[in-house]
Amino acid sequence: MRELLNRMHEWMTNYMKSFYTDDEEVQRGILIKETHTGYVTANCVELTKSLRLQKHAVELAEIIGLFHDAGRFRQYSLYKTFNDADSEDHAELSLQVIDELEFFKELSAEDFAIVKFAIQNHNKKTVAPTDSARKFLFAKILRDADKLDIYRVLEPFLAQENVDKMPNFIKAGGNLVANISPDFVENFVTGKQADYRKIRTNGDRKIVRLMWLYDINFAWTMRKIVERGYIDKIVSNLPMDERIAEGVRRLKAHVENKLKEF
Ligand SMILES: [Fe+2]
Structure with missing residues (x-):
């Protein structure tokens, strides 16, 4: 072949x-x-x-x-x-x-x-x-x-000050404000996948990327994501409050479990 x-x-x-x-x-x-x-x-x-x-x-x-x-x-x-x-x-x-x-x-x-x-x-x-x-x-x-x-593609645009440099095809579907819409916060805390089509803000876009981690299939991939610091980078660029922190704790527990698979 x-x-x-x-x-x-x-x-x-x-x-x-x-x-x-x-x-x-x-x-x-x-x-x-x-x-x-x-x-x-x-x-x-x-x-x-x-x-x-x-x-x-x-x-x-x-x-x-x-x-x-x-x-x-x-x-x-x-x-x-x-x-x-x-x-x-x-x-x-x-x-x-x-x-x-x-x-x-x-x-x-x-x-x-x-x-x-x-x-x-x-x-x-x-x-x-x-x-x-x-x-x-x-x-x-x-x-x-x-x-x-x-x-990897999204990493340079995570910091709010770089959002203006984001090409149109990445920001499509939502405006550039940092906050997270209430239904996205709710989905994140309960570990449900969010609906892409409802993305309204830049914060929503980041939450969707974090929610993807529940849909990673192999420990190999999760290890690469962790090693490259993508999760920490997204989390450190989120507007933080108690609810979001709760969602992050839940997510990190999931990541740890996935890494143990092999
Ligand atoms: Fe594709």
Whole structure:
């Protein structure tokens, strides 16, 4: 499969470059997604290796990471936004791109179905029910690999004084004030996932990123998130009160338990 993967990498590199533009704001978005694609692909490989899966599984994870956001480029060129609610579900757009590519026919039917399932489910609230343990496994791998990199992308914009530098496609869906909406505080304290579509403030955006930690599947990913200081950095940039502190305690207990898994 290495030879096929080389062709896939080459195709994806050229595909991403075909969206380069002189428009500075658009170019910034394209480059962020190009870098994100590289990191998510690497995260998929590393995470799959950490699970001691065989070489074929590692290569399949590499394909999944490489193509997971292929639809982002079409989305941005068509709609000038990365906000799915304002345009189209970018995972569905990724599947459209994949379906047009001849070299995917070189995968077995089972592997191709796994690739599509993982990509389709990477940006949904939960993974769709499936009878296939392999489909479920690769969907979980991609979701972790993707989240780990989104923490990296968002890190520079966490401090309130840097919020002005936040590109439009990150701040979409909420204004820039620091406070947290009451329903987001409530969800955080009770450990429920918040509804992205209800994000109103910059504080809400940070709470959503913290709530993601309840949806991290593997201890490997949690360890990376902790080691890189993403949690502490988000928490130290939250407007703190007793309720939020309670939510943070609950969250930290969850993180500790996840780290013990192996
Ligand atoms: Fe995505």
